Amino acid sequence: MAQSDPDEVQRQQEIRRRNIARKRGREQSRTRTPEALQGRKHVDVQTERYLEELSDVIVAKDIECQTDSFLDRPASPLFIPAKSGKDVETQIEEGELFDFNTEVQPVLEVLVGKILEQSLWEVMEEEELACLRTQQRVFEELRNNELAEVMRLQEQERRHREEKERRMAQQKEVLKKEKEVAEKIAVRAYTQQYLSGLLPAVFTSLTSQGYFYDPVQNDIETNFIPWLMAEVNNSLERRYAARNLLDTIIQDVAQKRLEMFTETQ
Template sequence: MLATESAAPPPLPGGTSGSQTATTPGNKDGYSFASAPRAVQAQRKKYRDPNDPEEKAVPQNIMYDRRIYRGSTYASPALPLGNQPDPVALERQADIKRRLRAKRRAEAQRRVRTPDPVPGRKHQDIQTELYLEELSDKVPEAYAATQTDAFLDRAPSPLFIPQKSGLDVATQIYEGELFDFDFEVKPILEVLVGKTIEQALMEVHEEEELEMLRRHQADFESRRAAENAEVQRLEDAERRRTEEKERRLAEQIRILREKQEAAEKIAARAFAQSYLQNLMPSVYASLTTNGYFYDAVEREVDSQFLPWLTGEVQKRLDKTKAARWVVDDILRSTIRRMAE
């Protein structure tokens, strides 16, 4: 007998409730759980406070972030400087390879080759060794056994002569059938003669070209010498004209300077004459008043005779005065004695 049991779901955190359905093995829906709708409890605010320093966004520059790739995403990544090959070493290796190729090419050209066969014939590889042997791709095999006697000296090794294999075949070749010297040597002679004539013509052309170059060089040297002489003559003439021009210019400057100096002297003389015309009488009068212009006799009388005469008169007066004083003293003493 099947039974269905329904029970209330356990309470959810936060005071919410839900519904739960449990079934027995006969229930086709299985286990299911459904909770009642509820608002999301967000931990952050619905808006940002511009005055809150903790919520201010810190500006960051992604150019300093190591996770950001720098450069073009389309270009191939540049190799480190240490992994790049040395261009000097690469050029040296390329030069060595080029020289080796040129050396091999020159050796291949110097190697003597077999001349091409005449029309109607072809070359065939043959054996030119002293002993002929049959050539085959299959290596011959054989079993052999031997037993040497004891205490026997080894015989000297005989000269090795390869065993002849194959069949000896002979054929008759008549004169001119295999090789015609006159016919075969004709192309070689044509090549040799042609090369010789071509080389001779090239040498003749080179000599003519060298002679023409020498004539052209001699003509050029003569024309250049003539041009150099003409240039030298023109330079000398130009130098003479320049020197003559400078000399005449210097002479003209000297003449103008002398004329200017003469004009300045004449003007200075005229100015001095006009200035000294009234100055000289006043100067002479002033000098005469100050005693700079005097009569020699009068000056000698004033400076020498008059002082001497004054001194002599003063001496005479002093003597007269002394004599009078002595006479007066004698008279007073005489009168005093007479009065006594």
């Protein structure tokens, strides 16, 4: 038995550790994954950069190599080393290099996996679209109900506002009328209080000045009494004239009788 290469053993152990760590990371990510939403479900999909076979995972490793430095100089002559060794050839029989049944299996697995994955995506997309349509329909119903409720509330608010404004106008009108009535009552009370002592004085002054009189008394004072006084004066003047005339006649008669008496003696 040939002794195993320590580098190969170390490489295999590193690959095993990486696979174990990757499995643990997947398990932890799966345990941390929340529950799917309504109408959805979790499906394992490939998220690596390159496609991989579904059944057999081939371990790959990137190795770098450094080319010769003189090859990057185009001006220098191309160095071709001298041929050494012997030329040999290998005969490959038919079927040894490529077996269709064996080589096509990974391709078929990839194609089938992609088709299944695409089919699952399409089914999930249809389910998600149906769920979205249902949610949209429910949302539209809720939105229509909310719009109707908003319109009802706006109309109710408008009616309340109009009723409030109308009642405020009525209250202002009532307060205005009450104020006017109170002012009228105050003015009437003040007028009555002011005129309570003024009216008797005014009536007394007007009565004394002759603005208020008895028609009969006024007629007697203005018409009858002056006429009566004039008639009395006329009568007295006629009587006085008659008396004067009678006195003159008596004096003349007495004078004549005196003269006659003196002549007779």
